[in-house]
Amino acid sequence: MQPGAEAPDLRAALLAWWQTHGRHWIPWKLRPDGSPPQAGEPLDPWPIWSAEIMLQQTQLQVALPYWQRWMQVFPTAAALAAASEHEVLLRWQGLGYYARARRLQQGARQLHDLPWPRTLEGWLAIPGVGRSTAGSILSSAFDLPHPILDGNVKRVLTRLIACPRPPARDAAGLWRLSASLLDPQRPRAFNQALMDLGSGVCTPRNPSCGLCPWQGHCAAYAAGDPVRYPVKDAPRELPFQVIGVGVVFNAAGQVLIDQRLNEGLLGGLWEFPGGKQEPGEPIEATIARELREELAIEVAVGEALITLDHAYSHKRLRFVVHLCRWRSGEPQPLASQQVRWVTPAELHNFPFPAANARIIAALMERLSLAA
Numbered sequence: 108m109q110p111g112a113e114a115p116d117l118r119a120a121l122l123a124w125w126q127t128h129g130r131h132w133i134p135w136k137l138r139p140d141g142s143p144p145q146a147g148e149p150l151d152p153w154p155i156w157s158a159e160i161m162l163q164q165t166q167l168q169v170a171l172p173y174w175q176r177w178m179q180v181f182p183t184a185a186a187l188a189a190a191s192e193h194e195v196l197l198r199w200q201g202l203g204y205y206a207r208a209r210r211l212q213q214g215a216r217q218l219h220d221l222p223w224p225r226t227l228e229g230w231l232a233i234p235g236v237g238r239s240t241a242g243s244i245l246s247s248a249f250d251l252p253h254p255i256l257d258g259n260v261k262r263v264l265t266r267l268i269a270c271p272r273p274p275a276r277d278a279a280g281l282w283r284l285s286a287s288l289l290d291p292q293r294p295r296a297f298n299q300a301l302m303d304l305g306s307g308v309c310t311p312r313n314p315s316c317g318l319c320p321w322q323g324h325c326a327a328y329a330a331g332d333p334v335r336y337p338v339k340d341a342p343r344e345l346p347f348q349v350i351g352v353g354v355v356f357n358a359a360g361q362v363l364i365d366q367r368l369n370e371g372l373l374g375g376l377w378e379f380p381g382g383k384q385e386p387g388e389p390i391e392a393t394i395a396r397e398l399r400e401e402l403a404i405e406v407a408v409g410e411a412l413i414t415l416d417h418a419y420s421h422k423r424l425r426f427v428v429h430l431c432r433w434r435s436g437e438p439q440p441l442a443s444q445q446v447r448w449v450t451p452a453e454l455h456n457f458p459f460p461a462a463n464a465r466i467i468a469a470l471m472e473r474l475s476l477a478a
């Protein structure tokens with residue numbers, strides 16, 4: 108197709124559809140009183156920026172209650188800038204991909220007493236803000252003509268042109284297409300309409316082409332197989348690893364937790380200690396070895412508490428968790444930031460990754476049965 112020639116028709120059709128079917132209720136796209144902004148009227152970028160970072164790896168309906176609580180606690184970038192990292196991670200708990208929260212706080216500290224950037228370069232200089240996030244903030248907050256290319260938009264555009272390559276291999280072409288379609292008079296409305304089309308009509312597995320304003324222009328629809336797009340590379344097998352975990356009790360009934368180093372996906376979060384099982388190693392030996400190597404303590408490994416599988420984007424892990432009794436050695440943070448003995452009731456004061464939250468639930472159930 109020639110999107111340049113068809114762009115005016117596509118814009119008009121999409122905006123007409125959006126007028127009736129768009130998600131006009133998204134709170135960070137509205138004025139504080141809940142009414143829609145006029146064309147060109149600026150909105151506060153802070154709620155939009157917070158939402159955009161949450162939406163990078165989380166669906167809108169899931170992110171919405173987190174965003175509402177987040178805005179109550181951190182109503183301004185200055186409030187987030189002044190918060191402790193512990194509180195930030197605790198408020199983010201459940202959303203996963205905690206590096207997003209840390210980068211958002213870094214960005215808030217970088218920006219909170221400066222004027223809001225109104226250029227792509229200005230936003231790209233902020234930690235955690237990529238080109239699509241920057242385009243979305245600039246168009247949503249200031250109605251500036253910057254294209255976007257998030258997951259929903261990639262899907263719509265690759266279907267529109269029946270792109271024969273995976274989106275990652277044709278990013279430059281898709282950015283050009285998104286820019287050429289963008290309505291320069293109504294960029295905020297157009298980008299939102301494009302996202303709403305991807306979210307509600309051009310869905311991953313079951314697109315409602317009969318309801319789509321672009322059906323008559325869509326190459327994937329014309330080819331009779333929209334779901335074939337976006338084309339994917341062959342899936343690769345994710346590496347699998349078993350992790351032995353110890354929930355270690357001392358004589359006072361406290362459990363031992365450690366805070367991960369500030370790096371990687373789960374940096375700064377708390378966890379129950381443990382580590383990778385070596386080939387042929389019994390899991391009890393793994394737990395005893397890991398606790399010796401990482402905390403310099405000796406434990407008696409007791410009964411199993413829970414086994415759970417958890418998939419990340421790049422690996423699959425199986426956590427085999429045992430209750431343990433502390434025998435000797437003052438716990439040392441040899442592979443973590445700090446270690447702490449806490450009562451089971453205090454565990455909810457610490458931000459844990461999702462898998463550890465399930466361990467805590469199993470622990471609480473076991474303790475309540477034993478009581």
Ligand code: SF4
Pocket residue numbers: 263266267308309310314315316319320321322323325326327328333
């Ligand atoms: S016609 Fe179907 S595949 Fe094409 S953009 Fe619309 S919903 Fe997506």
